[in-house]
Amino acid sequence: MRLIQNMSTIAECPAQEHTFPNRTIKIAVIGGSGVGKTALVVRFLTKRFIGDYERNAGNLYSREVQVDGDQVTIQVQDTPGVELTDNAVSLPEHVSCSVQWADAVVLVYSVTDRSSFDLICQLHQLVLRAGGASPPPVILLANKADLLHLRRVEAQQGPLLAATLGCSFYEVSASEDYNQVHGAFHRLCCQFAKQPAPATTAANASASAPAEKKRSPLIPRPKSPNMLDLKRRFKQALSAKVRTATSV
Template sequence: MSSPIFRRLSMHHKNRPFRIVILGQNGVGKSALTVRFLTQRYIGDYAPDLENTYTYSKCLDGETVTMEIRDTAAQVENNRLEANIKWADAFVLVYSITDRCSFNECSRLKVLINSYAKSKKPNSQNSSSLPMVLVGNKSDRTHDRMISTAEGREKAYEMNCAAFYEISVREERDSASGIFLNLYKSYKRPGRRSGRSELQQRLSCPPSLQFTPELTDSERAKIPLRRRKALYTIS
């Protein structure tokens, strides 16, 4: 029979919430994405300097899963960003397909995640062990598009993301749910960083998200040769 203290520790570990941090520039739709997932409603206007943490519970495969989702403001203070990264179990990086600066910001955030996550687990050889997904929002604004779907997919591949999504939080009611629930499944999947072939399979989304998991020949031809070689060297 286990002692009371071991039972308490076991229960604490079992009941620990799954912590997700949403990162990206202001105005890309981080809060709208969060609220769409929590309530299925769309609200367009939010205070850009507010940070909120929400709790959400759902039964998945017979297990009650509790999530803590932290919707961040764009953070100039690196110490605050570092604290949020160290707090998280997984990340959602959001950009707007109409804003290249927000797209480039995701690359910077990935570097910081690697750095801070490694300091969180200094003995770990793989600082990318925490799963993340890349989300391109505002796909309904086709006439304002600056980032192609192929470019977003390539970026997700380069950053070793668990999945890539291109969505419209405004227009699509169920897309947010798929992002968060699939992120949890990726976190729970054994050996979730086991090479490029598995990553290619994970870079797929439900058909409702209108995502094509592989580059077409014409899309790949548009990628400079140097970038195409990089795609094949990522382990």
């Protein structure tokens, strides 16, 4: 696993893609503070669980994995925790930038923290707004399912919320079950790996072609007739000099 950069340079991420010869899938992980976003990301990419992380680091992780037999580069953006202030929530600029950069967004809450669950609806709306005309697909992930004695969000509430938002739902434990975490992220990656990337490139190329045709009359290019005209004028000027010299 490689740590590429922190959130302060997320805008430069697209340039990084050119260093990878294979397909790249970009995922942004968003949720409240302390829900275990970093633990989930590291668990998925390394199979390891480390209980103590630097909070709100906002790191971008990268790893090459096999998805349906194809080599794929997974980039996962771990964003700082979003807080509820004055009964309202707003995405910091760098988190909004992550949403625009990502192919998919994973919304995370902790089953031990009711406030993190209550944030999800507002976060989902903000993700849709930040995504503009083409918002990224979203999945809902409930973490810390192993802490039954601390549960504050009932098991059935997650699937109901996901159905309301129109997204997939997974309840996992980053600390105890790698397979659950891997399964949720892996299924998300499989969806994008099946999409033909070259077709998108071809579509973009064909879409830009009409624009080039429209702009061409407004920005005339030097053409061969111009060169012929210059040659013709040069010959005329040369002939005039010859006539003048002859008359003298």
